[in-house]
Amino acid sequence: MSEATHRAAVAERAARAGGVVAEEAFRGDLTIEAKESPTDVVSNADREAQQQVVATIAQEFPTATVVCEEDAPPVGAEGIEVAESVPGSGPAWVIDPIDGTANFVREIGFWATSVAAVVDGEPVAGASAMPATNDIYTAGPESVSRNDEPMAVSERDDLAEFAIGTTGRWSTSDPTTPTAIVREVSERFGDSRRFGCIQGLLALVAAGGMDGAIMPDPPNAWDSLAGVHLVRRAGGRATTLSGDRFTDGDENLIVSNDTRHDAVLDAARAALLDLE
Structure with a gap:
């Protein structure tokens, strides 16, 4: 397995794992805090899903650099380095544990757990798990798919x-x-x-x-x-x-x-x- 293929597989695995944690909390009791505005919110589910994503990445890349939306530090992943922005050189992982938290806390099922593998500032793999709709979107060096079936942009031109x-x-x-x-x-x-x-x-x-x-x-x-x-x-x-x-x-x-x-x-x- 090539390094790029390996990173793509881990990105998918991590997105799925974080999505499972988020889904368990979806439409349940949440602790919700506002960030910069009343509609820019974070919940305990965001932080818990992020921990799971980081832990999954750490299983394969124990000294990885991660860029995360939420400020919760990794627990049980002591070798992980947390960066505030995507480094211009070397590999990193960019994590959004729940993109669409405003939907999530309103019990609307359109939200995603997303993970990108980045090398030298450019994504080489990406995965977005959307558990509420039972969808997983992935892209690596050899394929791009939804639910393991090849996908492509539309051909509409009108x-x-x-x-x-x-x-x-x-x-x-x-x-x-x-x-x-x-x-x-x-x-x-x-x-x-x-x-x-x-x-x-x-x-x-x-x-x-x-x-x-x-x-x-x-x-x-x-x-x-x-x-x-x-x-x-x-x-x-x-x-x-x-x-x-x-x-x-x-x-x-x-x-x-x-x-x-x-x-x-x-x-x-x-x-x-x-x-x-």
Whole structure:
């Protein structure tokens, strides 16, 4: 087994394991805390799922570097190094124990446990487990699949048939940006949807259910890297607003099935550049 294949297998195993822990807590009694806003929340399930993900990775990579959304330190994994950001060189693991926590705590079943294996700042494998829908999306060096079946982005090229996801932070104090994006998408494409789970949306683009997504805010690594790898391996495209290849730390993220990426970019630019 190659090193990349090994990392892909561990990413899938860790996402599944964390997803099991999260699913056990789903629609149960939760301890919920607000972070930066009343809708930006964390629960005890997030921290417990993250511990499981890290522990699973540590079984195969006991001195791994991990980048995690939650601040809970690893327990029982003394050799693990916790980094605040994705290192530019060497391997690392990027973990979102529950992406879509706002959905999770409202007992809405669209949320994901996502793990990306990164080498020199670039994802080489990604996995998003979505236990509430019984789905697992994975991408490694040799395959990209949903539930172990090959998947690919959609082949749609008629904009009237496109479904575009709008995602990222929604600020009630400054609703201008999301309002502009929804307006442009609604006017240019057949459908606009907002799911409340970035990794889940990226997985849907990779599997062909959605045709693109616009994320205007700088995405965190744990919100984006696993899903971006899924999209690219499935034949899609992920760029910045300028059309450059998206990498960790960029200001925004635009993804599509790559048949009409220019049209998705045009919509995003019309919404965002007009606000500057």
